[in-house]
Amino acid sequence: METIIDAGDVWKMEEITDAADAGKMEEKTDAADTGKMEEKTDAADAGKMGEITDAADVGKKEAVIDARDVGKSYRLYDRPFDRAAEALSFGKNMRSTEKKALSGITFKVHRGETVGLIGSNGAGKSTLLKIIAGVVKADKGSIKINGKVSALLELGAGFDPDYTGYENVMLTGRIMGINRDEMEKRVPDIISFADIGDYINQPVRTYSSGMFARLAFASAISTDADILIVDEALSVGDTFFQNRCFRKFDELKRRGVTLLIVSHDLETVRRMTENCLWIEKGRVRMYGRSRIVCNAYAAEIHQKENEDYSRLMNNEDRADDSGYLVHTYSGQTHSGQARSGLTYSEHTDCGGGTGGSVEDVQPKSSDIQDGMEVLTFCSDETWNVEDYPAMDIHEGDILNEHVRIRSCCFLGENGKAAGELKSGRRYTLVIIFETEIDLKECIVGYVLQNKKGVSIVNSNTLTVRGGKTFELKSGSVCRVSFSFLLPYLYEDEYLLDTAIANGPSVMINEMLTWRYGALTVRIRNERPCLAVMDIPAEVRISSKQL
Amino acid sequence: MKESVKKAAALAELIRDMAALDVTRACKDDAFGILWLIARPVVTVMVYYIVFQILFGMSVEASGTPYAVWFLSGMLPWLFFAETLGGGVLCYQEYGHLVKKINFPVRTIPAIKVLAGLYIHMIFLAFLLSVAVFCNHIRKIRLPVLLYAVMCLAVFTGVLVKLCAVIRPFLKDVSELTGIILTAGIWTVPVLWDFRKVPAGLRGIFAINPMFHVIQEYRRGLGCGEGECRVLSGIMFWLVLSLLAAASEVVYRRLSPHLADVL
Numbered sequence: 001m002e003t004i005i006d007a008g009d010v011w012k013m014e015e016i017t018d019a020a021d022a023g024k025m026e027e028k029t030d031a032a033d034t035g036k037m038e039e040k041t042d043a044a045d046a047g048k049m050g051e052i053t054d055a056a057d058v059g060k061k062e063a064v065i066d067a068r069d070v071g072k073s074y075r076l077y078d079r080p081f082d083r084a085a086e087a088l089s090f091g092k093n094m095r096s097t098e099k100k101a102l103s104g105i106t107f108k109v110h111r112g113e114t115v116g117l118i119g120s121n122g123a124g125k126s127t128l129l130k131i132i133a134g135v136v137k138a139d140k141g142s143i144k145i146n147g148k149v150s151a152l153l154e155l156g157a158g159f160d161p162d163y164t165g166y167e168n169v170m171l172t173g174r175i176m177g178i179n180r181d182e183m184e185k186r187v188p189d190i191i192s193f194a195d196i197g198d199y200i201n202q203p204v205r206t207y208s209s210g211m212f213a214r215l216a217f218a219s220a221i222s223t224d225a226d227i228l229i230v231d232e233a234l235s236v237g238d239t240f241f242q243n244r245c246f247r248k249f250d251e252l253k254r255r256g257v258t259l260l261i262v263s264h265d266l267e268t269v270r271r272m273t274e275n276c277l278w279i280e281k282g283r284v285r286m287y288g289r290s291r292i293v294c295n296a297y298a299a300e301i302h303q304k305e306n307e308d309y310s311r312l313m314n315n316e317d318r319a320d321d322s323g324y325l326v327h328t329y330s331g332q333t334h335s336g337q338a339r340s341g342l343t344y345s346e347h348t349d350c351g352g353g354t355g356g357s358v359e360d361v362q363p364k365s366s367d368i369q370d371g372m373e374v375l376t377f378c379s380d381e382t383w384n385v386e387d388y389p390a391m392d393i394h395e396g397d398i399l400n401e402h403v404r405i406r407s408c409c410f411l412g413e414n415g416k417a418a419g420e421l422k423s424g425r426r427y428t429l430v431i432i433f434e435t436e437i438d439l440k441e442c443i444v445g446y447v448l449q450n451k452k453g454v455s456i457v458n459s460n461t462l463t464v465r466g467g468k469t470f471e472l473k474s475g476s477v478c479r480v481s482f483s484f485l486l487p488y489l490y491e492d493e494y495l496l497d498t499a500i501a502n503g504p505s506v507m508i509n510e511m512l513t514w515r516y517g518a519l520t521v522r523i524r525n526e527r528p529c530l531a532v533m534d535i536p537a538e539v540r541i542s543s544k545q546l
Numbered sequence: 547m548k549e550s551v552k553k554a555a556a557l558a559e560l561i562r563d564m565a566a567l568d569v570t571r572a573c574k575d576d577a578f579g580i581l582w583l584i585a586r587p588v589v590t591v592m593v594y595y596i597v598f599q600i601l602f603g604m605s606v607e608a609s610g611t612p613y614a615v616w617f618l619s620g621m622l623p624w625l626f627f628a629e630t631l632g633g634g635v636l637c638y639q640e641y642g643h644l645v646k647k648i649n650f651p652v653r654t655i656p657a658i659k660v661l662a663g664l665y666i667h668m669i670f671l672a673f674l675l676s677v678a679v680f681c682n683h684i685r686k687i688r689l690p691v692l693l694y695a696v697m698c699l700a701v702f703t704g705v706l707v708k709l710c711a712v713i714r715p716f717l718k719d720v721s722e723l724t725g726i727i728l729t730a731g732i733w734t735v736p737v738l739w740d741f742r743k744v745p746a747g748l749r750g751i752f753a754i755n756p757m758f759h760v761i762q763e764y765r766r767g768l769g770c771g772e773g774e775c776r777v778l779s780g781i782m783f784w785l786v787l788s789l790l791a792a793a794s795e796v797v798y799r800r801l802s803p804h805l806a807d808v809l
Contacts, residue, residue: 080808084716087800134649136806151648158648160641162571171567174560175650177553203574 064146064227064258065109071140072102072127101127102282114259116269116290118297119279125262129229147226152216161205168204169219176223186222194218214241231262270294295516302511385432385477402436403512408498408519420522423488431498434477439502441469444480447497488534491525561654565661587625611770612681618674619768620737620761623699628728630663634707635714635724642809656707686769695763702756702787709794712801715808735761741774749775759783
């Protein structure tokens with residue numbers, strides 16, 4: 001029991017850090033428009049940790065970006081001439097239709113902060129960046145930029161395709177206000193960082209996209225900028241270059257450079273940034289601690305997928321795993337023998353299985369072959385939710401109020417909670433959740449990912465049990481456990497997401513809850529594992545005399 | 547205050563260097579590079595020279611001015627005007643990356659083009675002066691007048707480029723319009739013909755054209771005539787120039803915020 005409590009403490013610690021940082025956020029978003037999510041997060045996190053919030057604010061430096069009620073609308077014209085005619089005319093003109101790109105954007109970024117910018121396509125991210133970079137003027141509100149901005153907008157860096165890399169680097173530096181002698185001193189470093197060698201004397205239009213991006217990035221970071229804007233610029237580089245960029249970001253951060261990163265890769269944002277601004281339809285949807293914002297954003301993506309799902313379900317036909325349309329199952333058939341699952345009831349806690357449950361108590365340890373089989377616990381053992389570390393859930397993690405994850409932890413072979421896992425040993429991942437609604441086709445799954453956001457394992461009850469879902473009645477609590485031999489994984493910290501869905505297949509289901517980073521676990525290796533994973537192998541060595 | 551002067555000086559230096567780069571841009575990948583830049587106007591000048599001097603047997607009456615010097619003194623400013631306006635109209639397209647990707651003082655882009663044109667113009671003026679030396683005409687050259695003429699030409703061209711270039715991204719037709727003006731325009735100024743042959747009653751009409759003043763000042767500075775209708779053409783030049791400057795500024799202020807959207 002002791003270890004379980006330990007694990008619980010880890011949880012709380014994490015919450016405290018989050019809340020402390022979220023405090024900063026509250027101050028920034030107070031005037032921002034009132035997204036539903038935002039309010040809740042602020043109230044929840046700031047309320048809990050009032051004093052720590054103040055403490056975290058002390059020592060914060062001045063705001064380098066101070067946007068107040070910034071708005072920008074684009075006007076759409078049938079012909080470019082109409083645009084000119086309207087701009088030149090004195091009275092009001094109705095030659096255009098207005099399209100709001102941004103409105104009511106209010107936020108602050110402090111010196112040395114790293115801020116991510118996320119949002120779906122067309123949300124207004126690029127427009128906001130252009131306003132910060134000074135390329136586009138906002139037509140409402142005010143934006144104060146305190147410092148020199150260096151921007152990589154849409155992969156470009158103000159490079160002239162006809163000029164050589166050298167000429168472009170020199171010009172960019174001088175446009176940024178660095179004199180020629182100083183730039184000449186910096187060029188060798190830029191060339192070596194961009195790793196383009198003799199190509200520096202070729203016109204940049206002959207560069208590959210990777211070379212172009214590398215040089216643009218190298219040039220942008222060597223202009224003594226106070227604010228660096230990186231718009232998707234890293235996505236074209238290879239992994240080596242990306243890693244080098246990330247290291248460079250750390251160095252820049254230490255120098256007090258403020259970074260603004262746009263990426264569609266949520267993992268990059270989560271990893272690279274402290275705070276995150278989520279823009280949707282030209283408005284601030286949420287601004288705060290990156291992990292919270294990214295989770296809420298991802299949750300909304302899932303919600304959209306859910307809507308697609310329900311649309312599909314409303315039609316008589318729907319797509320199956322393979323993408324073909326198959327006939328919809330009607331609700332009643334689920335209880336039939338073929339699709340029988342485990343049914344828990346509140347009173348019995350477990351073991352209340354219907355006829356089908358027996359066949360589900362599948363492989364015993366001896367049957368386990370590759371160390372990856374899954375046991376579905378439905379035996380006679382008794383369990384209490386209270387025995388497991390409780391889980392706090394952010395607003396952003398909940399898609400459906402009626403299904404709540406109560407606990408999620410790894411148990412070692414001794415049955416105690418483990419915060420550190422050793423490769424090659426047997427562990428049981430326990431996920432406990434409760435539902436207030438009937439779940440006809442329940443699927444419980446998890447994703448184990450490394451710090452780079454690469455999914456190592458993505459598994460769920462449906463796939464490992466050969467396409468079977470299970471049924472849960474409303475008002476029940478369910479414990480699902482996956483028991484497996486942990487493969488030899490690269491020694492590092494890993495994140496575990498857990499999710500509960502309802503639906504007939506992996507492709508078609510309604511995501512009920514998706515808890516990002518439910519667990520952080522450290523995996524240790526007794527023998528070195530140099531790649532993402534190592535596999536247990538039978539090795540035979542034979543030799544003969546020549 | 548000191549800081550802003552420093553900044554302005556750095557910007558001026560940057561514009562200067564960007565203009566120098568711009569000169570070579572067009573013929574960067576050619577084996578003979580900058581030679582082509584000079585070859586084109588030289589051939590133009592030679593064709594006109596052969597046609598008018600040798601075939602038509604034209605000469606400048608009663609002044610004893612060598613025809614080559616007389617011809618070049620009108621032709622060089624016109625060439626500068628034509629090349630700079632023709633190319634400068636497209637300057638925002640050409641430097642679109644500076645408008646769209648970084649916070650660059652967009653206003654200075656036409657200046658880059660005009661300055662680049664001036665660099666080539668200087669090479670030609672040097673050539674003209676050496677011709678003058680060869681023809682024993684150098685004593686007649688009045689440098690202050692020539693400098694005034696160059697200044698007038700550069701400012702007038704600059705204002706026109708500023709106006710046309712900022713409209714061009716919205717209205718492609720501007721290119722066609724400037725093309726026609728440049729093709730026909732050469733005959734409205736006394737570049738290829740001698741102004742003294744125009745009847746006195748009609749001279750005033752020609753003097754209204756601002757380029758007339760520029761050409762006549764070049765002629766005067768290079769010792770090819772005293773410049774007829776000086777007062778009228780001078781007043782007209784500065785009047786038209788200030789009107790154009792005001793108009794281009796108004797148009798620029800209204801259109802330039804949209805540049806990043808249309809390029």
